[in-house]
Amino acid sequence: xxxxxxxxxxxxxxxxxxxxxxxxxxxxxxxxxxxxxxxxxxxxxxxxxxxxxxxxxxxxxxxxxxxxxxxxxxxxxxxxxxxxxxxxxxxxxxxxxxxxxxxxxxxxxxxxxxxxxxxxxxxxxxxxxxxxxxxxxxxxxxxxxxxxx
Ligand SMILES: [Zn+2]
Numbered sequence: 001x002x003x004x005x006x007x008x009x010x011x012x013x014x015x016x017x018x019x020x021x022x023x024x025x026x027x028x029x030x031x032x033x034x035x036x037x038x039x040x041x042x043x044x045x046x047x048x049x050x051x052x053x054x055x056x057x058x059x060x061x062x063x064x065x066x067x068x069x070x071x072x073x074x075x076x077x078x079x080x081x082x083x084x085x086x087x088x089x090x091x092x093x094x095x096x097x098x099x100x101x102x103x104x105x106x107x108x109x110x111x112x113x114x115x116x117x118x119x120x121x122x123x124x125x126x127x128x129x130x131x132x133x134x135x136x137x138x139x140x141x142x143x144x145x146x147x148x149x
Contacts, residue, residue, distance in 0.1 A: 006030050010088065010104050017077035019046065021095050023102050024078060030102060032091030038110045039081045040070075047099060048075040050089055073101040081106055084113030 003012045003024050012024045020026045037052030050073050055064045073089045081087045081103050088105040095102070 006090075006104065008034065008090070010090070013078045013105075015078040019077045021046070021074055021102070022076035022078060023090070023092060023104060024076070026076070028074070028092050028095065028102060030090045030092045030104065034088060034090050035069075035101075036086065036088050036107065037069075038113065039083055039085045039087055042075060042082050046075050046077070047072055048081055048087075048103065049073075050087065050101075050103075071101060072099045073103050074099055075103050079103050079106060083117075084110050086110050 003016065005012060006023050008030075017025050021028050023030045035050070035052060037050040039048045040051045041049040049070060051068055051070045053066050053068050056067055057063075058065055071089075073087075074092075074095050075081055079087075086107040086109065087103045088107060089101045090104045092100060092102045094100040
């Protein structure tokens with residue numbers, strides 16, 4: 001299968017694939033907006049969730065606010081982006097109800113992505129820490145009893 005050149009300064013991937021919904025080897029046509037973001041979930045088959053932050057101006061306070069944008073993009077077999085990778089996505093003809101973007105290029109790994117993810121997961125588990133502290137209290141009280149006897 002021939003590798004199509006999709007233009008817009010994007011270098012086609014070295015790999016080839018049989019994916020029908022690939023912009024380089026399939027029938028999908030790309031046009032429109034281009035974004036750069038980080039892959040935060042690539043577990044779905046040939047679909048990845050991309051997230052990036054953007055700044056918006058709040059005129060009332062003359063300040064910037066950071067906002068996150070999340071969207072789903074098709075992950076072709078010849079690109080196969082993984083969690084934590086920075087990718088370029090491009091708008092395309094709708095692939096499904098929620099997917100109308102496709103990953104067209106990999107730009108490298110985001111530094112500290114794994115650490116960030118681990119920190120997020122450990123912050124979600126406060127319950128186990130509570131149990132541990134309770135056990136410590138019990139032990140201390142037993143020792144107190146012994147010393148009295
Ligand atoms: Zn392909």
